[in-house]
Amino acid sequence: MPEALVQFDAVTFAHAGCLPTVCALSLSCLSGQTTVLVGRSGAGKSTLLKLVNRLLLPTAGEVRVQGRNTRDWDAIRLRRRVGYVMQDVGLFPHMSVEDNVSVVPRLEGWEPARVAARTTELLDLVGLPPATYASRLPSELSGGQRQRVGLARALAVDPPILLMDEPFGALDPITRHEVRESFVQVQRHLGTLVILVTHDINEAFRLGDRIGVMEAGRLIAYGSRDEIAAAVDPRVRALVALHADQPGRPA
Amino acid sequence: MSLLSFWLAHRAEFATLLGQHVLLVLLSTAAAVAVGVPSGVLAARRQRLGAVVLAVASALQTIPSLALLGFLLPLPLVGGLGPRTALVTLAIYALLPIVRTTVTGIRAVDPAVVEAGLAMGMTGSQLLWMVQLPLAMPSIIAGIRVATVIGVGTTTIAAAVGAGGLGEYIFRGLSMVDTVTILAGAVPAAALALAADGSLGWVERRVRYARVDARRTAKAALSALVLAGLLAGGAYVRRGADVVVVGSKNFTEQVVLGEIVAQAIEAEGVRVERKLNLGGTFVADHGLRSGELDVYVEYTGTAVTAVFHEPVPHESAAALDRARVRYAQLGLTVTGPLGFNNTFAILVRAADAEALHLRTIADLSRVTGQAVPGFGYEFLQRDDGFAGLTRAYGLQFQSAPKGMDLSLIYRALAEKQVDVIAGDATSALIDALHLTALEDTRHYFPPYDAVPVVRAATLRRRPAVGRALARLAGHISDARMRAMNAAVDVNHEAPADVARTFLSTLERP
Numbered sequence: 001m002p003e004a005l006v007q008f009d010a011v012t013f014a015h016a017g018c019l020p021t022v023c024a025l026s027l028s029c030l031s032g033q034t035t036v037l038v039g040r041s042g043a044g045k046s047t048l049l050k051l052v053n054r055l056l057l058p059t060a061g062e063v064r065v066q067g068r069n070t071r072d073w074d075a076i077r078l079r080r081r082v083g084y085v086m087q088d089v090g091l092f093p094h095m096s097v098e099d100n101v102s103v104v105p106r107l108e109g110w111e112p113a114r115v116a117a118r119t120t121e122l123l124d125l126v127g128l129p130p131a132t133y134a135s136r137l138p139s140e141l142s143g144g145q146r147q148r149v150g151l152a153r154a155l156a157v158d159p160p161i162l163l164m165d166e167p168f169g170a171l172d173p174i175t176r177h178e179v180r181e182s183f184v185q186v187q188r189h190l191g192t193l194v195i196l197v198t199h200d201i202n203e204a205f206r207l208g209d210r211i212g213v214m215e216a217g218r219l220i221a222y223g224s225r226d227e228i229a230a231a232v233d234p235r236v237r238a239l240v241a242l243h244a245d246q247p248g249r250p251a
Numbered sequence: 252m253s254l255l256s257f258w259l260a261h262r263a264e265f266a267t268l269l270g271q272h273v274l275l276v277l278l279s280t281a282a283a284v285a286v287g288v289p290s291g292v293l294a295a296r297r298q299r300l301g302a303v304v305l306a307v308a309s310a311l312q313t314i315p316s317l318a319l320l321g322f323l324l325p326l327p328l329v330g331g332l333g334p335r336t337a338l339v340t341l342a343i344y345a346l347l348p349i350v351r352t353t354v355t356g357i358r359a360v361d362p363a364v365v366e367a368g369l370a371m372g373m374t375g376s377q378l379l380w381m382v383q384l385p386l387a388m389p390s391i392i393a394g395i396r397v398a399t400v401i402g403v404g405t406t407t408i409a410a411a412v413g414a415g416g417l418g419e420y421i422f423r424g425l426s427m428v429d430t431v432t433i434l435a436g437a438v439p440a441a442a443l444a445l446a447a448d449g450s451l452g453w454v455e456r457r458v459r460y461a462r463v464d465a466r467r468t469a470k471a472a473l474s475a476l477v478l479a480g481l482l483a484g485g486a487y488v489r490r491g492a493d494v495v496v497v498g499s500k501n502f503t504e505q506v507v508l509g510e511i512v513a514q515a516i517e518a519e520g521v522r523v524e525r526k527l528n529l530g531g532t533f534v535a536d537h538g539l540r541s542g543e544l545d546v547y548v549e550y551t552g553t554a555v556t557a558v559f560h561e562p563v564p565h566e567s568a569a570a571l572d573r574a575r576v577r578y579a580q581l582g583l584t585v586t587g588p589l590g591f592n593n594t595f596a597i598l599v600r601a602a603d604a605e606a607l608h609l610r611t612i613a614d615l616s617r618v619t620g621q622a623v624p625g626f627g628y629e630f631l632q633r634d635d636g637f638a639g640l641t642r643a644y645g646l647q648f649q650s651a652p653k654g655m656d657l658s659l660i661y662r663a664l665a666e667k668q669v670d671v672i673a674g675d676a677t678s679a680l681i682d683a684l685h686l687t688a689l690e691d692t693r694h695y696f697p698p699y700d701a702v703p704v705v706r707a708a709t710l711r712r713r714p715a716v717g718r719a720l721a722r723l724a725g726h727i728s729d730a731r732m733r734a735m736n737a738a739v740d741v742n743h744e745a746p747a748d749v750a751r752t753f754l755s756t757l758e759r760p
Contacts, residue, residue, distance in 0.1 A: 053370055079372035090367030094385045103381075104371050153371075 291353025352394025356387025411530030587724025625669030
């Protein structure tokens with residue numbers, strides 16, 4: 001059995017004085033797999049991601065990365081091993097594409113030549129020819145191009161773990177399809193553990209090796225596509241029914 | 252005299268004052284940046300601390316600038332005559348806009364961008380230098396721009412504490428009632444403000460669109476600061492141990508007397524530094540006691556009341572004695588009186604005096620119903636001023652006295668904004684503006700004989716100073732002083748030239 005790279009063990013998270021956004025949740029994510037968390041807004045999906053790279057610490061229970069409690073990790077070291085692609089991209093608006101992509105390698109103190117080579121490689125990987133795009137500012141890119149830069153930036157130091165928060169949410173359907181397909185290519189190529197959050201059940205079926213359905217801070221279903229498709233819980237069934245209405249569902 | 256010919260005639264002095272003005276603005280703004288940006292960063296990161304920092308900066312901003320100078324003057328380390336007090340005052344004023352825009356700039360950074368930085372594994376300081384400061388830079392520069400433009404204007408008050416700058420011309424012009432001299436300081440100050448606004452606006456726009464390396468910018472700013480500091484050191488620290496510092500208050504007669512004393516000492520072969528146009532008795536007296544001045548000319552009546560807060564004897568010799576004794580206790584020596592008595596003169600327009608048959612101060616009791624009195628701030632405050640005057644003559648003015656700057660008061664009377672003023676008996680403007688002095692029949696005003704007051708230590712160290720002052724004793728009569736005041740105020744001669752002409756009439760040393 002493959003090693004559990006990220007493990008949630010009865011994790012509860014609540015902001016001070018508020019109801020918990022994540023409630024007694026347990027989950028194991030395996031190396032090389034893509035886990036998709038699906039659910040409506042406010043279900044606690046983004047919170048779950050931030051618990052992995054220690055942007056948040058659990059109120060109860062523990063999150064383990066590579067077998068080690070996130071509380072015991074040095075936050076900076078942990079975050080440099082975990083790629084993070086955000087909902088609203090969060091590119092640094094005052095840095096060129098090249099500088100955005102090479103932030104983490106530079107923080108890690110790589111040689112300039114190695115940084116440059118890696119940047120070129122990454123931009124090619126996400127389909128943005130460096131000669132055209134390297135020196136542009138984020139404001140000079142389209143939404144889809146920005147999202148690709150965000151992906152390249154997250155992959156810069158080959159992190160064993162990649163967190164993606166609604167990475168394709170803000171794109172128009174055609175661009176979304178394109179960026180998603182190039183992501184699938186990249187992911188197959190790298191074999192990274194991916195935890196991806198979406199509210200789109202089709203995306204979950206398209207991308208997820210494992211799918212978790214979240215509602216009100218709880219994981220109400222977790223399993224392979226077939227297991228989710230065959231679930232009996234009426235809330236999960238309602239969600240799957242949405243997928244059944246869509247063309248192009250996987251056989 | 253036109254503005255251009257004024258600058259031409261005073262070009263060396265003008266260049267010095269302009270240079271001092273620019274340096275004062277640069278250094279004070281730089282100091283405010285050095286303190287304000289880090290405070291702003293701290294304040295932006297911690298809500299509660301931020302509120303405190305902003306409240307303090309705002310509170311400091313509300314203190315009137317002259318009052319702030321007054322507070323700082325007697326303090327050790329930050330105070331004293333000269334650029335230090337001025338720099339601290341100006342830096343305090345520059346602080347608020349810089350702190351506020353730093354806080355605003357940093358808080359305005361998109362939280363998604365900050366979260367991205369944290370998620371990339373940036374430490375707090377990496378986040379600050381790589382993300383927050385570069386993105387806040389246009390806002391910070393905008394704050395520096397506001398602070399600099401305000402600073403150029405505020406720096407004109409530096410002259411009040413002997414720190415130089417273009418304010419010298421403005422104060423001098425006000426005391427001489429000479430528009431050209433005022434403009435000679437005010438016009439370049441306005442031009443400087445516009446230039447600062449334009450050039451920093453350009454920087455602000457560039458920074459907005461350029462990729463800024465905050466660390467490199469900070470280093471460049473720091474080196475510029477050090478360079479400016481060295482320049483300032485060069486500009487101000489020329490004073491050697493062998494220099495005698497001559498002061499004066501900020502009205503024409505005082506400036507002329509300061510020049511006379513300075514040139515008389517120079518004639519003995521001693522180097523002199525001038526700190527003329529100091530902002531009042533308080534400032535000059537403080538300078539003398541602290542050793543920042545070696546000598547200035549005071550008036551016996553003013554010394555006894557305003558400095559030592561004692562009643563003044565009505566007899567000249569007794570008043571002089573009193574002043575001599577009290578100054579001696581402070582290690583200060585009063586040398587021989589110069590020969591004139593610049594007592595207060597209660598003045599009305601000559602036309603009114605004739606129409607209403609006003610001859611003595613007592614006659615004013617007939618017009619207290621309509622006449623509006625106007626006095627200098629010192630006169631309203633002093634024991635021997637307005638309160639005592641109304642008591643001595645039983646005057647009850649219907650309208651409260653208007654307080655105004657001494658330099659404006661004669662003109663205010665001539666232009667009928669007020670009807671009765673207290674001026675200097677030796678002022679040239681009495682004749683020039685067709686005013687009449689009312690006789691003090693009850694001898695309310697004590698004697699104000701002009702006497703040089705000098706540090707005893709300076710006299711011991713430099714006997715030549717004593718010789719120079721002795722040479723002046725008894726040689727300036729009331730008429731002569733009034734003539735010299737007229738030469739400056741009416742004929743617009745330079746005080747230095749008037750002093751030179753006077754000294755040439757004395758026997759050679």
